[in-house]
Amino acid sequence: MKKILGVVAVILMVVVVAGSAAVYLYLDSFSKKKNTGNEAEAQPKAVKPGKPFNVLILGVDIGTVGSKNGPKRSDTMIIVHYDPNSSEMSMVSIPRDTKVTINGSVEKINAANAYGGTELAVKTVEDLLDIDINYFVEINYEGFRKIIDAMGGIDVVIPYNMNYDDPAQNLHIHFTKGQSVHLNGQKAEEFVRWRKNNNGSGYAEGDLGRIQTQQDFMIKVIEKLKSPSTVLKLPYIMKILPEYVDTNMEPMTMLGLSKDLPKINASSIQKYTLQGDPKYIGGISYIIYKPEKNKEIIAALGIENVSDSTLEVDKSAIKIQILNGSNVNGAASKLRNALKKKGYNVVSIGNISGVDLNNSYIIDKTLKQGNANAVASELDISHIEKKQDKLSKVDILIILGKDTENIINNI
Template identity: 40%
Template sequence: MSEPHHRQRRRQLPRGRLLLLAVFLAAAVFAGYHCLFRAPEQKQPDPEPLPQEEVPALSPEEEAAAEALRSHMERKPDFYTILLSGVDDHNGGSDTNILVAVDAANDAIYGASIPRDTKAIINGKAHKINYAYNSGGVGLLADTVSEQLGIPVDYTVQVDLRGFEALVNAIGGVTFNVPVNMDYDDPYQDLHIHFSKGTQKLNGADALKVVRFRHNNDGTGYGSEDIGRMQTQQAFLKAVAKQVLTVSNLGKVDDFVKIFQSYVETDLTVGNLAWLGKEAIAMGADAIAFSTLPNAWKSPYIYLDQEATLALINEHLNPYVEDRVPEDLNIPS
């Protein structure tokens, strides 16, 4: 099979990014992988079971329907969906979940935050979507997200919050614009968050507090609690990406690998990660964008806006060649 056309148009890399490619190569060698760069496999629909006995040939109408279904499930090249979950808020849960679409064919990475209070049907009953992780781990969470949005979750990545803190420290802290004044104390968790609005340098422990903040003790803050927190998380992840993809971090790859091995669980292989890292470096941090699935709050759940969510899926998250249609989604009302 010939190389996809986009490989021919890929822009030449600046010297700094070429050096970073060499670093990712070294990281793969450090991990002991023989196949250094291996594109991930895309999740395909389960094949229909083979018939136990001969069946009559399909009618022309049935053949047309089967071809339409095959076409509807045809996947784009080099397009992957990855569910990124921040785990353990000392309750064994996953309150931060972002569905990331990596479109290597078009140089784009897009993350859509999934509000933790999103209504979902789990094991036949209505729950908030983060219950899926508590009930059945990341597998059930991925299946729940896929069922609602009508698209597959190819891979999952679970990041322990201690790993987040370690990464920020490894890159020397992150300069970040804290969006609101933060004054919160929870003696039960020994959690104390006190930051003034504005740009400041955050170490790992401070960064973790900023991205966990929901509201002040007097109820002020974002005004939208989890939605505001997700926007801050998205902005902070973008700031981290910009800082990680710099020449100044060339000598820290061993540290990054050790952090990853200690605090991250994923079904991506090291070769897959090396390939994805190479692609991300080639794109640059400006290719990364975030949003939150469109929604409205009506106690006790967040309800996804079906029409707006479908539009967002087709614009940024859909791994299929054909647009998804309302019948593909299964969003509870």
């Protein structure tokens, strides 16, 4: 199911082929799609043009068998980080058994969507990783099958013997290891959902092993989307997408992304899986997220790259220190005056001797939610370092480089 990312790429391909005005109205139909049942939809966090952003991809299960609009868990959760400046993309899969707290209770992270729709799913991921999720894209199994069929299917080599039957879901998976197979939508769903056989054999790491297979499948989908044969199928793909795909991404953002699609090299996409320790709690298996094991992964999500956040903060309550490392006289004083006019609380300024920095950056000393993002957005600074200091008398430390003049002019 992890090739949900391919759905995003399909949307972008659509834009390349069709006229701008018509495409805008077409793309707008995604964000105006009406939810049913219990779902609460997450609101987008706007991003300045050219700035990196994160998209949470949700592949939802069938819910309660026989109930079309019942609560649906997210069997697939992937954060896609995209940097328009470099056309580089990273994706981080979140194991569905990752332990989180929802409404005061211990839960697996895939339950968030069932309890509170995309709004709670996005919030849960943000709280777990301390990052911003700017947009979401959601698709169900039926939509996945339809889209793979519309693309003309995907060719794969089967990595394991796969033999699994679940009569309750009418799910029957049978593939032979080493076999080259052309997968239609139904067979593709079976391939990416398989985790174990009827006899208990399967991926040694369970769901973590399945994630790797699903990520490899996603790459094949993206490669297929860029092929000339797929372009000819776009009219039909355009027709079915709005029925099965839901997103809060603004049409203009999708239009902008379309220009970058040809630049994205599928083979260079960085693939990660969130790391943690397995543990049984109350007889239920969880994965306990460990921040110290995920430093590279969080960096891949661009935690240092700031997007605009809708979180409201009290500017006067943010204690800021400014240190001038630009070797430009008076830079810290000028920035202090500019920030005070905006309502921020600058408690001290100073100089850093012996350095000559090119780019300014921010150090978040207290990790109070929203503070660093608010200041960084105000100054258009893209680099944030999180270094918690419980003894610090300031919340935010701004280190100025030679770009200070541009920063002050942007306030």
